[in-house]
Amino acid sequence: MTNSSALNHRVTERLMQLATVAAIALSVFQIWQGVTANLSAPVFRPVHLCWILALVFLVRPLVKEDNRFYLPARLIDLAMVLATLWAAQHIVRFDYDDIGFLLDGLGADDVLAGSISIVTLLEATRRTVGMVMVVIAAIFMAYAMFGDILPASVASKGFALDEIIRFHIYSTNGVFGAPLAIAAGVVFIFVLFGAFLQVTGAGQFFIDAAFAVAGKYRGGPAKASVVASAALGSISGSAIANTVTTGALTIPMMKKLGYKPEQAAGIEAAASTGGQIMPPVMGAGAFVMAQFTGIAYSEILLVSIAPAILYFGCTLLYVHLMACKLGLKGMDKVAQLQVVMKQGWHFIVPLILITTLLLMSYSPVLVGIAGCSAILVAAMCRKHSRISIRLFFKGMKEGALLALPISVACATAGIVVGVVGQTGIGLQFTQFLMALSGGYLWSVMALIAVAAVILGMGLPVTAAYIVLSIMAVPALTELGLSILAAHMIVFWLSQTSNVTPPIALAAFAGAGVAGASPMQSAVQAFKLAQGFFLIPLMMAFSPLIYDGENLMGFIFAIVTTIALIVAFAGAIEGRLIKPLSMAARAVLLAVPFALIFSGLTIKLAAVAVVVVITSLNAYRGRESSATAA
Template identity: 75%
Template sequence: MTESTTRWCSDKLVLIAALAAISLSVFQIWQGITADLSAPVFRPIHLSWVLILVFLTLPLIKQGQSTAIYLMGRCIDILCIAAIAWASYNIVSFDYDDIMFLMDGLTSLDQLSGLIIMVLLLEATRRTVGMVMVVIAALFLAYAIFGNYLPGSIASKGFSIEEIVRFHIFSTNGIYGAPLAIAAGVVFIFVLFGAFLQVTGAGKFFIDASFSLAGKYRGGPAKASVLASAALGSISGSAIANTVTTGALTIPMMKKLGYKSEQAAGIEAAASTGGQIMPPVMGAGAFVMAQFTGIPYSEILLVSIAPAILYFGCTLLYVHLMACKLGLKGMDVTEKITVVLKDGWHFLVPLILITSLLLMSYSPILVGITGCVAILVAAMCRKHSRITVSVFFEGMKEGAILALPISVACGTAGIVVGVVGQTGIGLQFTQFLMALSGGYLWSVLGLIAIAAVILGMGLPVTAAYIVLSIMAVPSLTELGVGLLAAHMIVFWLSQTSNVTPPIALAAFAAAGIANTSPMKSAVQAFKLAQGFFIIPIMMAFSGLIWMEGKNVDFIVAIVLTVGLIVAFAGCIEGRLATKLPMLSRMLLLVSAFAMLVHYPYINAIGLALIVVITLLNIRASKNESVLTQEVI
């Protein structure tokens, strides 16, 4: 066995993987249009296809080892693929009306098929997401099996292997439950839409437009990074992917302008993470939220607009204050927005189309397919953006590959959701959280935020949201928070792990591009992403989640949130228009807390104090400018 043998084997498997990925995209589009397959058939087929692709694209033993070891690893991968195909065939062809199943449960062959899928799903999770999620799922399974040996307050019935497999595999409650249903349906289609945006050049258009709009202002590349991430982040499905995509361009430009390396990385990470809460798509979590709450996605989209704008406004404010502190200017040369729009206006049409259709409550899956068609048609309408057949298939392949971690994570998250439902541990966790917090909403929010950061160290955002929503939302609703507001709070807090030390994945990815310290980048990202903590607090304590007939409360909540953001920014950065005296910073901190109480008079006094300090600071800045000119 020589190196040429290894290369031949690798090349053949890469080709097979590409064909399998393209075929998966075709299958998903066909199912989205026809909906011919029922859930007990479609979901196992989707997951098996995904698992096969994972074992094809992420080998057990990577190249670099000896030829014999590498080929042995690939043989194990192929055996796993064969086992997946065999087990999935048994699951898909299972007869739920069989009288023997109804009387005696699963046969040994059915149990073996289910165990194969569960074990290999966990292995695929290890390869795509990491070991932490595998450990969490394994702990939940262990609780389901051995829960009867635990103390009474946390004990469960204790289920047999047959009962575990029957619940998690041969039903739509566990692995093939709601999380995988969302990943296999609407999320896959929108990830495919995002892949087409990239291969057609639409992604570059949004980045160019952002630089045209914001590049000439103080700290221009940083502000352009925020705008570009807002435009692309919700469609990419991953904060890390967004960081790498836009950061490759924006981080070097920020460093060239004068930002420190860790500041440039932090700005990009905070902005890219914010893309996950920006309509119209908001990553995968919002679609899971619609499934869990039963609330139409169009309603979730509408109530998310104002909080998302507030978040990016908060990030832009910190970026501006940082630029002022460093004495940075804007870019000397930027392309005129009219020129950028002239070349790429047609890429706006698909986004406008999918936003309109989602607001009109059309099926998200069909809206996503329509968006894919629209972006391809739009690209073909202009000579300079037309794509070849090979680029089209590249988009089909990339869409499937990008969806792999999401589907695998959602399948494994289904284990957690299934165990919670099967054992009833969710109610026990709610009681524990209420006891630990003393029944105070402040305490519950703090504990959920800590749990979100800890879970996010090893879980993707969507998986962290699924686990937290199952365990923590009942605690919030028990304290009077509305169902949608509770899910939105958990959804937002689940994003924080990307920017919160000690493990901030988006910040670490940005640090790699900026060639700087990951921890310093994470600290900067955490400071810039304060909106992820401020805005959920306002969701809990004010009317920031819009409700019909509550327009006045909603407007007041927006004003108070803006005041809170300005107060915290001035206090932390030590300046607004110019440097703030220590007394003003302390007063801003007090005013910030005044925004959080339920007494209108205190709110008004705090808001008035913020306005006065801001106006006095602007006046002081103008006086400084006059004195500087006189000296000159």
């Protein structure tokens, strides 16, 4: 190692030690604020974001360690940390009670601090999320500043820099608005809970339990992957993180059993993405939804259960059909469920606790803190799962680091939300959407789905949902959907970018683990994740989002959705229990249209058709098995 390389390495080590201390301190600070709620929003949110940005500049350097400009670049990183600290303390000390700034405008120091905050936020966004989100935020800010020179149909007032800084920085709008409030409060605590699940071994327990439940069946590791991702993906907060962590175990097993690498990667990506719509936590988006809609999180949790189960049922069906086509069997050696449960049953208690408390409408922040405490207490109650102080601090550190891209993305998404509110462009977008779609609900849904995929190519799921909900939900409600149904549809469609070519980040992550082609893995994931498109259609055209009144309609919506999933899978895959004839596939291909767009009588007939075709196919399967025997 040369002297230069050795020096670079020593600098990296020292800065990583500083980052570790800062990350642990951030977790302590977040827990303290969650318990005491001593700091007001204009103080807590800037402090949180300052801490996040400083950590980003420490752990995500401007250039890599082997770059010859590493040391000068690290000096730039440290300068950005200092600039962030100065700007944050200025914003925290800002006198919001003095309304003179509303009459006379901000002072030069105020504008400078606000400008530094926005610039450092966008740079941190580039390092953690990617350039696409920076470009989107910059376009919206440019629109706010120069909207007055645009054609009248899309023009806005055109705001001065002083007005933009005042709105986005010195208020609880824009950067410090609702998205960051959710990320800094609820989401951070549940990300910390997920980190504790991993360091205590609870995550491994849920994976082992999934293999014990599903491993012995046809295509066992793939089905275990779906079950494990349903359990863990909800809490991890990231489909990509879930794909990598769960996939590190499941993907090699799937390949060993006989799945192609691309299929294994696609299965894991589709299952892990589904974790983001699975209660009780549902990633970060559901908490944002509760904030945007004003609907209690407990209600969102309850109405999400049935659609989430239907999604995983859809994925399991495709996995089973794939296993049948490949002629795969189950795993030869599977741990007994009672043995797995005996070793780790105590890890179920924290999940039961947080689910119960959320349903009882306790504060999500306090529920998350209770969950963190419960998982640690549960781990310490049994000798084989006790963790050391070192592992405890590792969990504190990992929780903070995992939260970096989420908080940064939400703060930047706040710029977009703020510009929409400041300029009124949301109303113009709604009118444009209605005009382009002709006022038909199905065409509005199609346009939103396309927009979700495009946004998702460069934005994290939560950020894509925030941006899309602000722009598209009014169009859906104008066509008669409830506010909850409209947000749920947008929330589900926002997940699709993880599994939809040409840029499917969760599928690409799975391809990396599997050693597979990224694009072919994305195609497989897209096929397996059809529920993300089919189920939102049923949310729009049937009472699949239960309103507490029409119970029979809700039950029939579940039945028709199951029929829709089976019909679509059979038509695409060409088989159910046994291969289907071309005539049967043609009939099944027509069934979805009848189930979505027709009246009650035709829907009943379509369900009956699916039942008859499935029953005949199952009878053929039993007859073939009997003949073979």
